[in-house]
Amino acid sequence: MTTTVLVLVETINDYLPIIENSGFTLILAPTPAERAKAIATHGEQINAVLTRGPLGLYADEIAALPHLEIICVIGAGYEHVDLGAARARGVMVTNGAGVNAPSVADHAMALLLSLVRDIPGADASVRRGEWRKVMRPSLAGKRLGILGLGSVGMAIAKRAALGFDMSVSYHNRRPRSDVPYAYCATAAELALVSDFLIVATPGGAGTHQLVDRNVLEALGPNGFIVNIARASVISTVDLIDALEHKRIAGAALDVFDDEPQVPDALKVLSNVVLTPHVAGLSPEASQGTVQLVADNLLAFFSGKPVLTPVPLPEN
Template identity: 45%
Template sequence: MKDVEILLGGPMPPLVMDGVATSFTAHRPWEAADPAAYLAGIGPRIRGLATSSSHGRIDDAYLAHLPRLEIIASYGVGYDSIDVAAAARRGIVVTNTPDVLTDEVADLALGLLLATVRQLPQADRFLRSGRWLEKSFPLTATLRERKVGILGLGRIGKAIARRCEAFGLPIAYHGRHRQDDLPYAFYGTPAELAAAVDVLMVVTPGGTGTRHLVDASVLQALGPTGILINVSRGSVVDEAALIRALRDGTILSAGLDVFEDEPRVPSELVEMEHVVLLPHVGSGSVHTRNAMGQLVVDNLAAWFSGKGPLTPVPETPWAGRTA
């Protein structure tokens, strides 16, 4: 398949770049003296694109440079940086990397919840600063007698729910549809869910349809003992409203792995002692990132060998899809 030319949208893990280069003719425009001119020159020959959300928006204007493009293989489960509708109009298949990161992100979500409720980073800083020599660390909130609301009960949301059940925590959820085969309470709006729970776990996809889904009204409903955990996309939460809610005591605390303008995190959040902040590391283990990278390569290899994509996103225009 070396006659197939693949564009790498930006720097990617070595497993992806090496895997693409081994099987295809790979192009790295960011290494060129004039990336725009380089892309203009190779664009008409490109048949596959390997990309990730960190590479920027893949929209109709971008796709216009790639008239022969057949497939976009995205590194990550979220694909809100890709205009899938624009790709569909051009007959381009879009794939992502689901399942292989589900357990890793779910593990991180529970770790972030525990760290936020029991103030584990704060306790670590307390000890390291020598303050334990002066007094005991203050008592914290608890998971006991809390109910967890999951906003977005997809693959990762269900994995989080199973872990919460192991902790003995009641589960409720909101999503686009009620899932009648599940034993959890369903609420029709995010605000109704927030009002019924003590922890709001945000796991919904990003994109225009979920932008600021968690707004001031949802945070008000969550209440002064409520905790917000976000492991989805920063765009889902109105960050300015969240800062006000944390500052004013509208909610108790928050654990955040994602932000609206990554890697730039508002100084107001950084300066808050009662929140836990992580640098978008939900899937950030060597094992899982390797599995994600291999799936990007495998999707390209499957497509160009005539087998069809392995993990097409639901909106993709592929007649042979079975899921």
């Protein structure tokens, strides 16, 4: 019997042959309209769904797929996958935690360097025929705070500590006993002891607007913040206010509340660096995440344990 996978992700087409060559039939539906049409038209034959955290899979969609058995999420976050509905239906959920961590960590450091050293502004000045020289801080010896010390946070910490001689502190839901970095009990406490704050925690209800006015005030007028996680972790209203009134020195953002829409208030600020949610995009990360999806699908449909199961709620 043919096993059919509905693919909602829009950035991995070059690597989808990995899944097809594993024996699966794919239905591509990368836009909202194509997604709705595919579920309405092919719902009876879909056995698996490939999605990512911001795209998710909702309860009504799960209900419309009577033969759905597994949801595979690319990347670590699964905030818009209805886990309760999946559990009620007995649907397995997997994610891609850790596979794209090197790419995301590289991008986080690139954003931090661009922001702190004002690379976009310097580049623009040269292109305008100017020769603007501005004194900017160094990264060496500074204090880095990492909000969320999972796979991505750990990769960032190693780059910062070993590559830039930075001291590293972190905040997690609970302290880790296997790292040499200093633990802070709250996000505000972390911001208070940081020159730079990088957000690397998953999205979802547990981290919603964890970085608010109080955290930004603790970071202070010389502090910089980078977000390569989920926009929901930072209060956008509080962030824009802090940037406009120079209560923090600057922000670099790869994620936004209503992608691809970006607030004009952010676009006009000179102390902001913006990228279009590309931190996890690299050939290496894309191939690795799609290979993990194929491995999870092969294991599941062979009756073996999946490699990266997502824990489902008890009730």
